[in-house]
Amino acid sequence: MVVLDATTLLYLLDPDAKAPQDPQTGQPVTQVKERMEYLVATLTKQKEKIIVPTPALSELLVRAGEAGPEYLQILNGTAAFKVADFSQRAAVEVAAAPAKPLMQGISAVAQTAHGRRSSLTGKLSP
Numbered sequence: 001m002v003v004l005d006a007t008t009l010l011y012l013l014d015p016d017a018k019a020p021q022d023p024q025t026g027q028p029v030t031q032v033k034e035r036m037e038y039l040v041a042t043l044t045k046q047k048e049k050i051i052v053p054t055p056a057l058s059e060l061l062v063r064a065g066e067a068g069p070e071y072l073q074i075l076n077g078t079a080a081f082k083v084a085d086f087s088q089r090a091a092v093e094v095a096a097a098p099a100k101p102l103m104q105g106i107s108a109v110a111q112t113a114h115g116r117r118s119s120l121t122g123k124l125s126p
Helices: 006-013 032-045 054-077 088-095 099-113
Strands: 050-053 081-084
Touching: 006 032, 006 054, 050 054, 054 081
Parallel strands: 050 081
Antiparallel strands: none
């Protein structure tokens, strides 16, 4: 199972989404949409579910504007995607996940948030 946020979904669904900057080069990451399509294809081949939490779906729809119904159709019509409620129970289940993988994920997100790691290339900046 993989969980995607609204920004990541926009890179997949919105052909005009502005590419993030690679902190290592300061340049926009290339082929963002193609990378996202490859990720989805790879996860589908591995029979992994791609979870879209309802808060992320809501943010996606706000940012989608008039394209919202089309995005919903794509998500609902693609077997790999599952829109999932993110309730208090879901939060507890995530918190109860094995600590090491969760902490590694939090570390990667923190590094990305501080501009030290490209979320798409995974490369660390000096």
